[in-house]
Amino acid sequence: MSFLIKGIVAIGLILYPFLVGYSLANGQYIWVSCLLIVFGLVRLFSKGNALLWPLTGFAILCGGLSLLLKDHAWLKLYPVFMSVGAFIIFATTLIKPPSMIERFARLAEPDLPLEGVIWTRKVTFIWCGFFVVNAVIALMTVLLASTKIWVLYNGFISYILMGILLLGEYLLRKRQQKLHQAQK
Incomplete structure (x- = not known):
């Protein structure tokens, strides 16, 4: 997939909660359903990483069910x-190493x-816990909150939390590395 198309899909998925909020406020969610399906199909037919297939399948599933059942x-x-x-x-990366955070860490190192491999494996467990908690909160915003709260959490707060976790892990990993180098 070209860099431009990947960028458009990534930006579209990042802005997704805002697009849904806007479309629901205007009573026109069908175009967002179609857009989600298109994003999923673009990912599906690109020669992307097989690890992303769950995200691809869920995009097509949610967009498709929204259209078929006429339910936003x-x-x-x-x-x-x-x-x-x-x-x-x-x-999955915990079962079939290297762990996801190790893969990210190896981009820079x-x-x-x-010690870094052990550290990144532990952090991957933390990310797994984060995603479980985030899924539960996101579900609560669907079932119990207004669309405005749903957009706020899913389009802003969850990204901020991911950023904090990512930055915190990076800073702590650098600290751990310095401690291990000092002990040698």
Whole structure:
């Protein structure tokens, strides 16, 4: 998939909660359902990473069920499924290493030492826990909250929490590395 198309799909999925909120406020959610299906199909037919298949399948499923059942609730459920899909992806890498966080860490440090591998595996467990909690909160926003609260959590707060976890892990990993280097 070209860099431009990947960028458009990524931006569209990041803005997804806002698109859903806007479409529901205007009573026109069908175009968002179609857009979600298109994003899923673009991912499906690209030669992307097989690890992303759960996210791809959930996009097509939620968009398709929204259209078939004429029910916008499926659009609001997509962030729940995204967290479930991310959990599946991260948990799979714990079963078939390297762990997801190790893969990310090796982008910056190809020669990650054993201590780093152990550390990143533990952090991958933490991310799995995060995705479970995030899925539960996202589901609660679908079932118990207004669309405005749903958009606020799924389009802003959850991203902030992911950013904090990502930055915190990076800073703590650097600290751990310095401690292990000082002990040598």
